[in-house]
Amino acid sequence: MSSDKRIAQELNENELQKPNIYNKYLPFYESIKHQSIDSFEEICENLSRLVQLQELQPGFPLWSSKLQQFISLYGFSFTKSNQLKLINFYLSILSIKNLNYVNVKICFDILAQLTRFVLISFFQMVTKPKKCSPLVFYFLVKLV
Numbered sequence: 001m002s003s004d005k006r007i008a009q010e011l012n013e014n015e016l017q018k019p020n021i022y023n024k025y026l027p028f029y030e031s032i033k034h035q036s037i038d039s040f041e042e043i044c045e046n047l048s049r050l051v052q053l054q055e056l057q058p059g060f061p062l063w064s065s066k067l068q069q070f071i072s073l074y075g076f077s078f079t080k081s082n083q084l085k086l087i088n089f090y091l092s093i094l095s096i097k098n099l100n101y102v103n104v105k106i107c108f109d110i111l112a113q114l115t116r117f118v119l120i121s122f123f124q125m126v127t128k129p130k131k132c133s134p135l136v137f138y139f140l141v142k143l144v
Helices: 003-015 021-025 029-053 060-074 080-094 101-127 134-143
Strands: none
Touching: 021 029, 029 060, 029 080, 060 101, 080 101
């Protein structure tokens, strides 16, 4: 990865949603942070390559499980826009005709894991409406 890209990633560290808080207390936190950035980029790159080549079978379960491992190891150590892109990606995979059961289950498992944080955030905003504007609260309530 180029140094310019690494600097941009480090500047965006404040935009990360909810990284694993326990990684901060490890003596090699900086290398973990760089490893998480590199592995997330690798996962996203390979998932997009699968769709471009239209070959789901050998790689889709592998890279989806790597994404689940990433979330369990590093938490939601990516931005909100990346999370929304992943959600849209897995929803688009579900729209493929003749998709086998295993891939459908993988999609639903990852969507449940990705949207869990969104639903928790939504619940916190609904239960504490003083923290969000009335207009945002109105739209959030309309969504339910």
